[in-house]
Amino acid sequence: IPSLWKISEIGQFADVKGGKRLPKGESLIAENTGFPYIRAGQLKNGTVLPEGQLYLEEYIQKSISRYTVSSGDLYITIVGACIGDAGIIPDVYNNANLTENAAKICNLNENIFNRFLSLWLRSSYLQDIINSEIKSGAQGKLALARIKSLPLILPPLQEQHEIVRRVEQLFAYADTIEKQVNNALTRVNSLTQSILAKAFRGELTAQWRAENPELISGENSAAALLEKIKAERAASGGKKTSRKKA
Known part of the structure; x- marks a missing residue:
């Protein structure tokens, strides 16, 4: 790595804290009480998805109010099929409560950019380390202590910002290409069905x-040839000629 880059651990530059499950016997509600509860299924694509958002009643929120997130914090899922998914808490979820199935990475050191750390957590290099850790463990869970000890390769702050700018620029370009490809595939599929429809309406062979x-209605047409075959079979008594074995 470049000489000015540092090799350290995440816990040296940030705090790692767990979320909180609901108190026993309590449940979430669909009514917007102003106290959103972030579930593991919402933690995707580097952000928090709002679909299916559920909420806490105020008296429940007060009992677990220490387990909230702030906008700009990072999250990482610690159990389940999508373990290791990471991203940034958006502004709209400031002070929301976080599921016990995820951890928050907060209070970042001034020398680390949260969007750079998000990209690092989502990199194939770190994901391979996380997957290896899970497979070798007995509980199938990513412990908070293990998150703190995950390796961190840290460029100077200005370079972190430049890395993020370039990566996000390339991501946007890739999204544009993907949309163009999908649109092209849609047009190809539509064209394929149009061609087949014309084929079975006889439009493609009208000129032919x-x-x-003479091949349509003459003595060489399919119908004429079929009549010849029937006549020949009738003349031979309908018997098939057998091949002699050598």
């Missing part, structure tokens, strides 16, 4: 029929 009328 005009140029080869």
Whole structure:
């Protein structure tokens, strides 16, 4: 790595804290009480998805109010099929409560950019380390202590910002290409169905029929050839000639 880059651990530059499950016997509600509860299924694509958002009643929120997130914090899922998914808490979820199935990475050192850390957590290099850790463990869970000890390769702050700018620029370009490809595939599929429809309406062979009328209605047509075959079979008594074995 470049000489000015540092090799350290995440816990040296940030705090790692767990979320909180609901108190026993309590449940979430669909009514917007102003106290959103972030579930593991919402933690995708580097952000928090709002679909299916559920809420806490105020008296429940007060009992677990120490387990909230702030906008700009990072999250990482610690159990389940999508373990290791990471991203940034958006502004709209400031002070929301976080599921016990995820941890928050907060109070970042001034020398680390949260968007750079998010990209680092989502990199294949770190994801491979996380997956290896899970497979070798007995509980199938990413412990908070293990998150703190995950390696961190840290460029100077200005370079972190430049890395993020370039990566996000390339991501946007990739999204544009993907949309263009999907649109092209849609047009190809539509064209394929149109071609098949024309084929079975006889539109594709209209000119061929005009140029080869003798094959349509003459003695060389399919119908005429079929009648010849029937006549030959009738003349031979309908018997099939057998091949002699050598």
